[in-house]
Amino acid sequence: MSTSAFGADTPSSSFSVELPQYSGPLDLLLTLIREEQVDIYDIPIARIAQQFVERIRTLELNEAAEYLEMAARLLRIKAQLLLPAGEQELWEDPRAELVRRLLEYQQMREVVDLLERRGEERRSHFGRAYLPAQPAPLQAPLALSLVELLSAVDRVLRAVSRPDMHDVVPRAIDVPGAIELIRTVLMLRARVLLSEIIADAREPWQVLSALLGLLELAKLGELRLAQPRPFANVEISPAAPPDASARDAASEAA
């Protein structure tokens, strides 16, 4: 769910603008205010607006919509300030909203400075083998030769009688039947091997049904499948009691 949600975030590359100095129009504005040493609560809009426009021109940022929008906003505030104030009590400083955003942005930058300091401090220590977050690895590296792979396939095929190569008759895979069989076996025994389940199977589709049945039951949480190493016999046991399995899941997740 989250991946598709994030997928929409990808920007079209033609609009990504390299901003070596400023991380946005608010950053540029704050820089100008600092450089000019003016009071943030009493910004000389005309002067700052002019400098802002000059700066984005020299930086060739005129493609960045956000900078243009800010330039327009500054010019509008400048125009509003030129209008007669009218009744004093009802007059609102047109700069107020801008000042609020600048203060908010500046505070966020304060947090950024802090995170930068803490991040730098953490970077100066190494933990044991830095591992980026990744999915759990396989139980053992799957290092197999072609011969081993083929012999594994052969073992499975030998578990059933030779399939008739000529007879192409579509057979429905009987997963519900296999599930019923496995459930019955597990009611009687606490631990069964895959080879025992498929011992009576005459044809590949029966093996396949048993396999799909096992996977389905494992998905439903009715049983646990364990394989000590790749291509070893699969051990089947009924699922542990709910509290125990929850604990297992928790420790695996950790």
Add this chain to the structure above:
Amino acid sequence: MTPLAKLLEAALFASARPIATEELAALDPDASPAALAAAIDEIREHYDVEGHGVELQEIAGGWQILTRAEYTEAIERAQLAARPQRLSAAALETLAIIAYRQPTSRAEIEEIRGVAIGGVLKSLHERGLIDVVGRGEGLGRPLMYGTTPVFLEHFGLRHLEELPRADELAIALRAPVTASAAAPHE
């Protein structure tokens, strides 16, 4: 060192990530919380007092053995380990906003930063620093983002409360608006 301290030290050494106190407790079900805390103190003092190349740090609600800062350059020069990449300014700004205002929406982050944030959320999510924590109430039910334990690890923070409270900062942020009020973005 006590046997419990040795057991914890071995587990901490084996792990590449901070181990939470509860996880350490699972190593010896008989150990009381007090004994556990004493053992952790013992390891830390052992490293600090006797002088070791590593130290025990409390990070992201857990404990981790880390090399001391003074050896970082030598280790990196010998190419035995590499520091993780620094985050970009855009990524840091976005993280700062999420850390303080979580759960928060993309629209709110963009409003405070004054720019469209493009692929930043995606790359922060890929690095495991943020996650989708739910959906807002507003128009289109926007995705709401929050920080993860990896965020704390990346910045060596014990917990989120270690960040200064909003009222301790030089300038106070406005109070977080509810998601529904934030939705009709100006």
